[in-house]
Amino acid sequence: MESSGQLIGIEVKSGGKQDSSGMAAFQKQFNPKRILLVGDTGLPWQEFLTLDPFTLF
16 A cells, blocks of 8 residues: 555465565565554454554554
8 A cells, every 4th residue: 555655565364374475575675664464463354444544654
């Protein structure tokens, strides 16, 4: 997501393989302000869906 020139990364994990190489590559290329992991090992998806996206920045 991008807002006012700031970028955040959001990775959604549905279980199974917990590899985060895609997000590591994203972070290296774009240097986001924040990275969120949504799923079993991060922020529960139910909670993520209740968030106001602009509060993430």
